[in-house]
Amino acid sequence: MLKVGIIGSGFGMIGLLPAFESIKGARIVGVCTEKSTWRAFLGRSDLDAIAIAVPPRAQYEIAKTAIQKGLHVFAEKPLAANLAQARELLALAKKKRVVHGIDLMFPEIAEWRKVKELIDKKTFGALTHVSVDWDWQSGDIRYGRSSWKTKVSDGGGVLSFYFSHGLHYLEHFAGAICDTRTLFTYSPKSRNGGEVGIDMLLKFENGTTGAVHVSCNSPGLIRHQLVFICEKGVITLENKNAVVDNFVVKTYGERGEAIVNVKKDKTLKNEDERVKIVRKLAERFVDACAKKKRMRPSFQDGLRVQELIEQIRSKKKRLI
16 A cells, blocks of 8 residues: 655645545555645655645755655656756656656546547548647736746746646657747736746657647636647647536548547546546556556656756747
8 A cells, every 4th residue: 555645735635635545555644735844744654655736946845855765756747947956856766766757637638548549540641730729817817916837937937837738748749849939928917927928839850840829818718729730631639618628529531520539537526627637647656656667757757848948948039
């Protein structure tokens, strides 16, 4: 039985706790929600692993200390506040031979898995172009709140905090990104100056191209759409008014438009919609700890995302 501790008062309570406590082979032995008590919490003798949901800069400190104690670690994205921290965490995890995972959840959604299957099987020929349109208005922007999520040096800004997911899932679908051109947009509502939007052109190593529009300052609009243009058809993946729910897969080919039937992931009563997806990763993490094997996504994936973030920021262009 893997003895797990949860660290974090926000998503730690509404996401990680219900995900891990429902898994056979894991037992929650404690929850730490106070910033000042995590060091003492990690000193408990009944811990085998921890799952963290705190800001990136704090996560780096907590994960580093936990790994040094030989604890397995399931982390949030982004892995750290900067590239150097992410590199250090991965190197330390390898040295101490602990299991490490990260909550990069979108590829785990049933409809996303179906699209990956269609692309890998080349159902409509090879993928040639992928586009992303992702719009909503975050609470920090809507209410003008000052938090780390709008502070780039702490791992905030729409690129680091939100589109860390996107950089991971783009490479999941289309392979390694080799070049980007990005415009950043800003708003006075972002209290710590972090960007609220990005528009990006991408090139992948296999020749596929991409285009991305992401905005966390789109009042009244909540949508997440991916379009995959292939040699012999088009696949779309889209939802509205949700984070991981309500996705619909459509294809367009010689026979016209078709909706692809997918067995959907089910949300339990009074459960946050994200829990059912995080649960899949948590199950994989617990299994990896029990069998002393690697899991994916891992700190390696978190580091890759951090590398891309650093590269994009190093050559960014600003739009007022």
